[in-house]
Amino acid sequence: MSKKLRIGIIGTGGIAKAHISAYKKLDYVEIVGVADVIPGKASAFAQKEGLTEAASFDSHTNLLHLDLDGVSICTPNVSHHVTTVDSLRSGKNVLLEKPMSVTLQEGIDMTQAAKESGKMLTLGFQPRYDPNMKLLQTIVQSGRLGNVYYVETGGGRRRGMPGGTFISKQLAGAGAMADIGCYSLDMALNTLGYPRPLTVSAFTSNHFGTNALYHPEASKFEVEDFGVAMVRFENDLVLQFKISWAMHMDTLGATMFLGTDAGLKVTPAGTGPWSGVWDGSVGSITLFHDEFGGHTATPVPLVEHKLNLFDQKVHDFAEAVRDGRPAPIPGEQILIQQAIIDGVLRSAAARREVSVELPR
Known part of the structure; x- marks a missing residue:
């Protein structure tokens, strides 16, 4: 394919490094933006990870203004709901780290947002x-x-x-x-x-x-x-x-x-x-x-x-977005365990x- 998948990273903790490492192994993916709520953290993280061309933001909502095919959400649990719903409603496919949400109602909202937007919500269960x-x-x-x-x-x-x-x-x-x-x-x-x-x-x-x-x-x-x-x-x-x-x-x-x-x-x-x-x-x-x-x-x-099981889950998400396949680990399933x-x-x-x- 000629056009690369454009991916954003929301949250810059340790798990985000693993996502970036996995994406870097795919020649059809480019990470174009990084966001973190702590001022300056996204910029420092992007530089440290060698994402010199990626834009940095102190708000995920600003990141979502970019032309993105998908996002990896790597935030603390409390932020999973708002970042996922906002991402889906802005037309972005979502790979979300576990657990799904803090409350059951949040999980229900997230699966509903995926259904209404027609975009993918997949959960990160690498085992x-x-x-x-x-x-x-x-x-x-x-x-x-x-x-x-x-x-x-x-x-x-x-x-x-x-x-x-x-x-x-x-x-x-x-x-x-x-x-x-x-x-x-x-x-x-x-x-x-x-x-x-x-x-x-x-x-x-x-x-x-x-x-x-x-x-x-x-x-x-x-x-x-x-x-x-x-x-x-x-x-x-x-x-x-x-x-x-x-x-x-x-x-x-x-x-x-x-x-x-x-x-x-x-x-x-x-x-x-x-x-x-x-x-x-x-x-x-x-x-x-x-x-x-x-x-x-x-x-x-x-x-x-x-x-590398972690790489496998990230690659499966990217391939599903690229090929138009359904979510590899759909939110509707994980809502049951939630x-x-x-x-x-x-x-x-x-x-x-x-x-x-x-x-x-």
Whole structure:
């Protein structure tokens, strides 16, 4: 193609560097503008990243006046709603970093803006691009497990609590549930084909984040560092969802899919105190089934690859914009997990089961 895709970057934190690095590997893309609300930060960032031809702005609305094919939104959670809606309404396709939004209503607004504008809203869940995540989906949706009636997912870090905007309820909306729990939910729900949730019964706590022995910003810690929930879905499916930023334990267990014909056990890749969650790759997959009257466990060979998953998600967005394809990870899907997280927080606060509020 002769005309290059024109991309803008909104937000200049660490994650924006990864977006720029990925875009630079595509010869049909040019980054033409950068915006950040902190005066002068966008200009300094652009210079540091070698974007000498890119315009710099202290407001995303000014950036959106440029002729752009798409934007990467890399702002703190609290800004996801306004930057996404403004971008879509100005005719720009959007690649948005996770989590989707601070509130469920914000997520609803964002998907509605995408529908009304006819532009793409795709979410940045790079683990989906792992060939082994795709293998997991293939196994489950092939029917090999029979009727899947119970799923357990989530993960726990021995120690892995962030700070700053991540621990402010006003800025982040939620803590571990949104930060790393969104990966666990997407891993399970995408494998299942994103069924519709009905109710949530949940518990959350922040014993570690609010303790100065474990967190240097304990006095500012406002969100949950641990949560567990039982989610009921249509078609008599239940999911146990558990997540932790910090705990006195090595693991919260594997992800499992229980079916009437077979079961699947999946462990995440990675080691160390910040590992144990589904923000990366797959460590192992084991199929549990009966053969010839005996209990059998069959290791599923993993797909070896050297893909940079983060690059893959950025490139898929760019290619979808270029080729006029639908959103690779559509906002309508991620709105479902946003509704579950919203239900978790409401249920934990009310100390009872609540209905999931999701528009048809």
